[in-house]
Amino acid sequence: MARLDGKVAIVTGGAQGQGEAIVRAFVAEGARVVIADIAEDAGKTLADDLGEAAYFVSHDVGEESSWTSLTEGLLARWERIDVLANNAGILRFGNIDTAPLSDVEAIWRVNQWGVFLGMRAVVPTMKKQRSGSIINASSIEGLGGMGSVVPYCGSKWAIRGMTKAASHELGRYGIRVNSVHPGMIDTPMTRDVGGQDAMDFGATKIPMRRVGVPDDIAPGYVFLASDESRYVTGAELAIDGGVTATHAFGG
Ligand SMILES: NC(=O)c1ccc[n+]([C@@H]2O[C@H](COP(=O)([O-])OP(=O)(O)OC[C@H]3O[C@@H](n4cnc5c(N)ncnc54)[C@H](O)[C@@H]3O)[C@@H](O)[C@H]2O)c1
Numbered sequence: 001m002a003r004l005d006g007k008v009a010i011v012t013g014g015a016q017g018q019g020e021a022i023v024r025a026f027v028a029e030g031a032r033v034v035i036a037d038i039a040e041d042a043g044k045t046l047a048d049d050l051g052e053a054a055y056f057v058s059h060d061v062g063e064e065s066s067w068t069s070l071t072e073g074l075l076a077r078w079e080r081i082d083v084l085a086n087n088a089g090i091l092r093f094g095n096i097d098t099a100p101l102s103d104v105e106a107i108w109r110v111n112q113w114g115v116f117l118g119m120r121a122v123v124p125t126m127k128k129q130r131s132g133s134i135i136n137a138s139s140i141e142g143l144g145g146m147g148s149v150v151p152y153c154g155s156k157w158a159i160r161g162m163t164k165a166a167s168h169e170l171g172r173y174g175i176r177v178n179s180v181h182p183g184m185i186d187t188p189m190t191r192d193v194g195g196q197d198a199m200d201f202g203a204t205k206i207p208m209r210r211v212g213v214p215d216d217i218a219p220g221y222v223f224l225a226s227d228e229s230r231y232v233t234g235a236e237l238a239i240d241g242g243v244t245a246t247h248a249f250g251g
Pocket of ligand 1: 014090091110
């Protein structure tokens, strides 16, 4: 028996990067998956590749109406929601005194508001089922801080905090809520900013001396989605090559 047999999952931001790896890992472990993303071409291509086990929905995590149509369509088709991977997120660099406020608002809307709306959309169904696993993508920026990403960092600390509060509120219904904290991962989010130079530089700062890849992250999601983690809630899983394990300079 596969680890996610019979489970129905939503993966936001599932069209590329870590989200794509999570979708593929969930399907490989027997889940049926909704790929929910604003990136239509990539999302449809991935869904086509996965066949009956997945379908794509054009979905903006920051819009409540988008969540309503996503969950209504999913329940009409597969009748349950076992897992929500709130993975979609955006990153924009900018300093406190110069970052465009439109960027700040966009980050908070997608990262924090989107995660809240996602939990709100699935909780009624999970309460009825008396089971569910919500996995929220925070970051190492939700465990520490870094200059020039103050709004992003604030959103990722908010996700970590909402995760813990939600685990307290929802535990009695059999709903678990945990956060994942990736380190520097080679995806379009990071590569588009600094290219290979940023990857090479980043690797020198990481105890394991390499930047992560999406397939380093996906197994953590599989564990938290599966019943193997049945007594794990309110926890934070750092998958970061050790960067948050030390305060030492240099590594
Ligand atoms: N890459 C890293 O180094 C890193 C590190 C720590 C945390 N994270 C977090 O991991 C998650 C995945 O990031 P990634 O590295 O795969 O990034 P990515 O940019 O490669 O992928 C993000 C996906 O989210 C989708 N998305 C963006 N806005 C959306 C919206 N409004 N509604 C629905 N989908 C939307 C994008 O289309 C894309 O498919 C994010 O929450 C990110 O903040 C990334």
